[in-house]
Amino acid sequence: MTSNLTPSSGQDSTTHSQSSRSKTDPAWEHVSEERYGNGRRALICLYCKSITKGGGIHRMKLHLAGVKGDIGPCKLVPPDVRFRMENSLQEFVNAKKATKEADEYRNPYGPNVSQFEGDMAEGEEEVQEMQSPMAASSGKRKKSTMDKYFAPRNTEGAQPSMRGVLAGKEATWRADMAIGRFFYDACIPTNAMNSFYFKPMLYLQLDAKKEVQLLVDSYRVIWAKVRCTIMGDSWTDNRQRTLINFLVYCPEGILFVKSVDASDIVKDATNLFQLFDEVIEWVGPLNVVHVVTDNAANYVAPGRLISQKHKHINWSPCAAHCLNLIFKDIGKIDHVAELVRRASKVTIFVYNHVALLSWLRKMEGWTEILRPGATRFATTFIALKSLHDHKHDLQALVTSKFFVDSRYSKDYKSQVAVSIILDNRFWNDCLIVVNLMSPLMRLLRIVDYDERPSMGYVYEGMYRCTTFTKVGHSNIEPNRIVFWM
Template structure:
C-alpha cells in the first residue's frame, strides 16, 4: 500500500530509542520502519520495497515467508531468509498451541482476573486497534492511547514488563558477567561480540525467558550444523540463479600453511556476492598441470560450465599451463592471474630497486628511533593532530609505500622533536643510533625522495583499490587503469624517458607477460565510460582484437548480429543515442548501464553484461587459517572430517554473506585505517566510507595521481614517447635514483651506518 505522505525529518527508520524488547523478532532484520508527519508508522520490505501500514511485524513476516492471505508474498526475498521466516511462523503456531494446552490444564475453570502480568513468548500477532464510535463513523482509524499497554512485550511501543523495569544495574551486571565468564572460560576472542549473529542470539534467548538451557554438544555438532548447512545451500541456490543470468568468476586462491602444505580455496564471485565452494589440500598435485586442470574442471562441472565466464588463478607456470588446458576444453571460459597479486608484484619489484630499498631502510631507522623510546613517542603524541606512524607489513608490499606516506606526513613534527630543547638536553641526543636517525630527519633530500616515491606509487595504489574492491565488478577498469598508471609516472618525471623508463618498464613487463588478456581488452571496449571518451580512447589493434576473441569464444549463436550491433554502441545509435545514456555512463555501474540502455543491441547487451559483471582479482578470498588447517589434518574418523568440512562450508559462506551486506567493514587496501592488525599496523577506530561507482571513475581520472590529458597531444595509450617538460613544484626528480643524488648534510657521516 503506497503512501504519499512526507516522512518527518526528525524520525529515523530504526531509531535507537526503540526498546530492545520491540526488536527481537527476526523479521526486523529485513524490514525498515518509517514514521510519517501525522504520527502514523509504516513497514517497508528491504527486498521488494513494499510498504504496509497495518498488521505489524507479523504480517511482514508472512510477506517474507510467502504466506498468502493477509498480504502478498515477496518475490525478491532470498531463499535462506524465506526459510527462516517460515520456521519462525511455525514456531509461533506451535508455541501458541502448547501455551493454550498448558493453560487449559492449569485452569480448567477459566482465566483468573489477576493473570495480566508477565512476558509473552512471541509477539508477532496483530494487535487490534481500539476505535471510538466517532472514529468509526468518520472512516479514519485513530490509534487508542491505551492499546499499547496491552500489546505483546516485544511489539514496538509496548509497555515493558515489571521484571524489565525493576531490573537494576546489578541485575544487568550479572547478565553481562555471565556472558563474560563464558567468553573467558572458552577462550573466545572478545571481538566475537561484533558477529552479525551475536545480538539476535541474545534476543532469541530473552524471548524464551527463564528455563532455556541451550543446545548441547551433540545438537551443535550434528543436528544444528545440518540445519545451518541447509540454510547455506538455500543461499547457494539463490546464487545459482544469478550465475545463470550474468555468469560468474571462479576464484582459485592458493596459499601455503604453517605446515608447508599447498591449500587451494575455491570461491565463486557474482555481483550479488561471493560464495565458498570448498578447500582442497593440493600438495600432491600442485606441481602437475594435468592434475591441477582436473581439480579446476571438477569445480567448473559443479558450478555448471555454461555459468562460468572467467577464472582467476595463480600466475605460477603450472597454474598457467592448467589454465590453457581449461581453455582447450571449455573454449568459452577465460582465465587470468589475480590483478591485485600482479600489482603487488609490481610493488615488490620497485621496492627491490637499490635506491628505493635504501630509502626504505633509512625510513625504518626513523620509525625505530621514535617507537623504541617511550619518552619520545609520548612527546609526539602530545602534538595537536598527531596520528601514529604506520609501519609496513611483512607480506603486503604495498604497505611499505603507505608507510613512507605516513612518515612524510609527520615530517614537521619529527623535525620539531629533534630540534626541541627537550630532546637536545636529553640523554637520547647523545646516543649514536639516535644521531643517525636525527641526521636522516634533518636531511631535506630524504624527505624529497620520500615524496617522490609516494607520488610515484600513488597511481598504482589507486588502481589496487579499484581491483581489490570485491563489492563491485572491477573487470571494466583494469585495462584503462594500467595505462593511466604509466602516464601518471611519466608526468611525475616531466616526461623524461631516462627517469621514468625503469619504472614503466617494470609495469609493462608484468602487464604484457602476465596480466593482460583478451577479456580485459573487451571489458575496456564495452565500458561506456571509456568508449565515449573520444580524446583518450585507445583504438589499438589489440583492443578490438580482444573484443573479437571474446565474441568468438562466448557467443555461441548470433556472432554476426553481435558484430553488427557493435556499430550501434560505438556510434551512439538507437538506445545508445539518448542523452540520458550518455550522461549516466559515469554514474551507473557498466553492467547496470547496459541493462538500462542496451536494448537496441540485445546480442551485444548480453555479452557486455556477462563480461562487465566479473571481477579481476581473487582478493575476496578471506582466510581463516586455523579452520582450514584443521579440516586438512588426516583423521581416522571420516564422519568427523565431513562435519569439519560442513563447518567450514557454513562458516565461510556466512562470513562472506555478512561482509557483502555490511560493506563498510570490508577490507580496504588503500585506507590504511582498515588494514588487518596482524600486519603490525597502528589502526584508527573509524571505518572508511564505502567506495561508490562514481568514486571508481574518479580514482582513474583524479588529478595529481593519474592525469588524463596534461600535455597537449599526449595520450593515455602512448607507450614510452617523450613529452614536453612539465615542472612539478617542490620536487627535485632529476637526481632521484642516482648515486650522486644525496646532498651532504652535517650528519652525513652517520647516514650510511
C-alpha cells in the same frame, strides 16, 4: 488485479476484533486482505499478486512455502520467507500431534536444560513471593516486556490454544536464529563450545545450514542466467600451511565455496588443474565463463589446461596480484630499497623508545606511523607516505631541549636516526617516490574494490599511470627518475 475488490461496509466491530485476533500467523506479513461483494474476504500475495477467494491464511502459507496445491507455489517469494513458511507449516504439523498432551510439552533441549529450567522456575517462585501486598491481594501480576514472547493462557493451568502455541514458537524461532547468527558473525572462539549451555544451541546449525542452502540455490539461478567467474586465492597462514580459497563471483554477490589445505600436495599444473576442475563441475561448466588466479607460474599452466578442456572458459591473472608484484619489483630497485631501509631506521628509533613515543603522542593531531606488511608490498610505499606526513613532528622532536638533554641523543643508533631525520634530501626522495606511486596506489584500490566490477578500469588505469610517470614528473632530476623507465 485488485480493481474488482471493493471494501465492504457491512462489517461490525465484532467481526473486526475477531479478524485482528486471528492475524497472529506469520504469513500475514506477506499477504494483503481485501473485501468484496457481501463482505467475503480475498487474500492477495504481496510478491506474485495471486488472489484467493475463500479459505484462510493456511492456503496462502502453502502458496508462500512453495507447496503445490489449488493456488500453486509462488515463484517470486524470497528464499528466507519461503524457509520461514516451511518451518511454520512443520510446526503446525508437530503441534497438531501434541494436542492430547496436557500442561507441558516435550522439551527440545534435552534433560540437562530441563533441570536448568526447573531452577529458573524455582527462582520465579521466589520472585512471586516478593510481590507487593497490593498485587498479592488483587491476584494480578504486573506484565513484563517478556510476557509477549510466551503463549497466552485463558485460565491458570489451562492448555495453551493452538494459535498461541504457534505464535510463541514463531517468536522463539526468531530469537534463536538471531542468537545463532550473532554467534557465527562475531567469530566467537570455538572453546565456547565447551560451555554447558552450548549443546542446546546445536539445533540452530540445521536451520542455518538450510538457510545458506537456500541462498546458494538462489545464486545458482543467477549463474545460469548471466554466468559467473571462479576465483582462486592462495595464501599461507601463521603455521606455514598453504591454503587455497575458492570463490564464485556474479553480479548478485560473491559466494565462498571451500578452502583446500594444499600443504601436503605438490602445487604443479596437474594437481592445481584438478582442484579448479572440481569447483567448475560443482558450479556447472556451462555456468562458468571466467577463471581468475594468481599470476604465479604454477597457476598460469592450470589456466591453459582449463581453457583447453572448456573452450568457452577464459583464464586471466588477478589484477590486484599483478599490481602487488609490480610494487615488489619497484621495491627491489637499489635507490628505493636504500630509501626504505633508512625510513625503517627512523621508525624503529621512534618505537624503540617509550619516552620519545610518549612525547610525540602529545603533539596535536598526531597519528601512529604505519609500518609495511610482510607480503603486501604496496604497504611499503604507504609507510613512506605515513613517515613523510610526520616530517615536522620528528624534526621538532630531535631539535627539542627534551631530546638534546636526554641520554638518547648520545646513543650511536639515535645519532644515525637523527641525521636521517634532519636530511632534507631524504624527505625529498620520500616525496618523489610517494608521488610517483600514487597513481598505482589508486588503481590498486580500484581493482581491489569488492562492490563493483573493475576490469574495465585496468587498461585505462595502467595507461594513465605510465603517462603520469613519464610526463607528470619530467622536472625531476634525471638521476632520480631513471629507475622508473
